[in-house]
Amino acid sequence: MAICAGAAPEHPPEGRSAARPDFEQPLLQARGVVQARKQDAAAERDHEAQCTPQGDGDGATFVRTCFNGLNALSGVGLLSIPYALAEGGWLSLVLLLAVAMICCYTGVLLQRCMAASPSVRGYPDIGALAFGAKGRFVASAFLYAELYLVAIGFLILEGDNLDKLFPGTSLRVGGLAVSGKQLFVVLVAVVILPTTWLRNLAVLAYVSASGVLASVVVVFCVLWAAVVDGVGFQGKGRMLNVSGLPTALGLYTFCYCGHAIFPTLCNSMKQNDKFSKVLVICFVACTVNYGSMAILGYLMYGDDVKSQVTLNLPEGKISSKLAIYTTLVNPFSKYALMVTPVSTAIEERLLAAGNKRRSVNVLVRTLIVVSTVVVALTVPFFGHLMALVGSLLSVVASMLLPCICYLKIFGLTRCGRAETSLIAAIIVLGSLVAATGTYSSLKKIVHEL
Template sequence: MKCEKQEDYCVAIPLLYSGKDVITKAEKEQYNTIGGNASFMNTCFNGLNALSGVGILSIPYALASGGWFSLILLFIIAGSTFYTGLLIKRCMDVDPTIRTYPDIGDRAFGKTGGTIVSITVNIELYMVATGFLILEGDNMSNLFPDMDFYIYGTHIAAKTGFVILVAIIILPTSWLNSLSILSYISASGVLATVIILSSIFWAGAVDGIGFQEKGQIVNWNGIPSAISLYAFCYCAHPVFPTLYTSMRNQHQFTKVLFFCFTFCTVTYSFMAIIGYLMFGSKAESQITLNLPTHHISSRVAICTTLVTPIAKYALMLTPTVNAIEARFQSCNNKRMCSFLIRTILMISTVIVALSLPFFGYLMSLVGALLSATTSITIPCLCYMKISGIYRRIGVEVVIVGLVVLSGIVVAVVGTYVSLIDIINNLGVTS
């Protein structure tokens, strides 16, 4: 791309910021015109696809872990993450040269801050993508338990074979680099979420499973796991700057956030309630694993679940791919470099998925250690620094400070509990 200089800025490389703290109105107007071509509806689909999907399968397990009381915590986390989503937008409005999530950390705390944010975000998105493959292997092996694979005489277990097969199917979508095109794939992901929710409700109401489980009011030992999984359900913040810059009319981004968070919170809470009433404390880390496969509704839910990773994988890894490709700007054949980077990323996620096949515990760890950090703590700290509100004590500082504190508590406690669970299960499998 040809670089068109406008005074102290480089349009093609927005990280080259001149260092001025004040952006003039004319400069802001100019940067607002350097947006993408995604419409309001395109961005809504991408936002819904980033927020919904895999989380809806684990939300009944989260509620079963913490009890009915933890449902209140779901709404608190939903409200907190919506607020931090708005803070990300405010940071980008203060400095229109910000184009990605790591840019926010760089603008707030310099190169070190940008590096820390970039590493945290990319690890989170990478682990979420890995979780997609684990989910696929679990559900397909549940649907076809007796199917094994043989390659040149070598026996491959069903779950391993399905993970590899799904990775091959997903791979072409990872080569797409247009968010406008990805929005159509995202639309299928949103539709899949609605179908899964409807199918599971049908299984309980019509196919005889029923809603007879009462559950328990609160399980204090399971609260950390529940909170971690709730945080994982709202882990799309690293994608928000990409969605924001891809919009044709960026002034509508607040409406996009409100619509996406409202829709997802309603579907999450509804799925949590009906799943807990159906299976109680026996709810699996993915509710589809509880469903009897001889019912048509169960098969519809499981088969539709298989669509979700195909729809979400490319979108979630887009910021990571962009960060890696930026390191190889000097590559002569950029198309080939992009192809290799995306393919190698896919292969590596397959390896990790086969090494740590614990969906519930892995997603709980991602939710506590990474999602709580990137979706709660980092946006607040960066906003306080960029806006300068930390210099004066007021209501906004108190609110942001409380949100930061809650994010730190979730990260520390949830990470400890999740690591203990993973270590214990690694000992069992070995």
């Protein structure tokens, strides 16, 4: 996530596809309040929390944006996808493809909503354009909550895998002894902290490239463990597990929960009229990677696969160690991408003077990292937490809000009967996934506590 150093520009940056006349003029005339809201302080702060500093007119290239998009969509979900398949059964792979197509389509809807008005710079602005101040609040709440919980999931993942890699590790500081997962969660947070101070997506793209490469390497390591290290493909699995479908759908949706930062990625591009092509490339590549990992992990371990497939890998093998080491790269490369919008929204409300800006940035981001550590130590259930994020927050941010806002902004007559029917079906499906998946995930978390 990159941040805008100053006020949001009055016009779209060069390269942005201009809003189509048949959309923009009637829309803005019917919503004159939107233009007035451009001067509102809260709107300006949300603009700054969502856009990229481009004082020199530069932005991220097409390739860099693809890396950022791939990094946003791939990562920790890759480790839980075999567990999701085990929960739903082989036939649930159809649902994985359906979720991928739906989320790609709703990503395009977000881009269209952004093109409807030059005042739209981020996800909260889309909510404001559609429903005013209440829309801004709802969009912001779900966006920031999703990103925050995903960041917590990163820390839990790191702690679990490092504990498997170095079992029995402990550290004593004064009279306090810390060991196992708790120790590694804290150490990882210390290492990740400096990446949260980066303020430019063009810079983060280099870190994102390492995360994308890591996702591919992990899949090959799991394949190596099966073929060369003797694990084999012994897990037959089930064709369908109806009771596990809510969890499976929640985890599948979590794998594609990049919508919260899509507007930021779009704004960061030099030529953001090409953002729809970025979305297609990212979703196709990630679906191939996710599908490969799901099939491999489920064939190897069947219903015994754990919430992170790396925890199933045989100990002492080079492939297992490489997979875990590589897994550790993803949270390092993605954590800053997740927490930057949250921290920036807080910073813009706390700044007392311009000359204190940098110190406030560092303080706020450090406190956010500390808070995620505390929650990760309190609720260390990776699979259940990610299913909850996917079922509730990701479904709302990735399926429901884009569809509802799009219908509100453009109206039923402009959308057409076929598109309206498709959007309505997505809203119904998303609502069912949210209701059943949230209940199932909360029930499991409470049981574990």
